[in-house]
Amino acid sequence: MTRYQRSSQIWSLLICAARERKSFTYGEVADILGFGGAGTMAQLLGPIMWFCEDNDYPPLTVLAVNAGTEMPGSGLSTLEEVNVDREDVFAFDWFELEPPQCETFRNSDRG
Known part of the structure; x- marks a missing residue:
């Protein structure tokens, strides 16, 4: 599986977390994905981070x-500002968006 496919999986986890007003630790995300540890999260979260920035999403x-x-x-x-940003993420209607595709994450990636 490519890192952009993994980013798509993490996107789904995070929008569900936003709806429930919760967060996931890097270790929890790694466990859900079946990884041995959380050491690779930056390369998987980066494309999501840049996609949100490119589209003016929280x-x-x-x-x-x-x-x-x-x-x-x-x-x-x-x-x-983390607390303000978190509240913006919680308030945003993520399920109104068309889910980004792997290619979308690849195009947004700056890593």
Whole structure:
């Protein structure tokens, strides 16, 4: 499976989390995807982060957090203020959007 296919899977997880006003730790996402650890999350979250920025959507990746700090990683350059961004993500109607395709994530990727 390509990283963009994995990004599509994570997109689905995160929009469900937004609807439920919750977040996932990197480890929880890794477990759901069947990974041995959370070390590869940045390369999978990056295309989602850039896609949201390209389309002026709230930063959905704010809902993927470090287990210890309960905050997104510092590499998420699209965040302004985490608590405000999180509320914007919760308030946004993600299910109104057509789900992005793998190619969409590939085109948005800056990694």
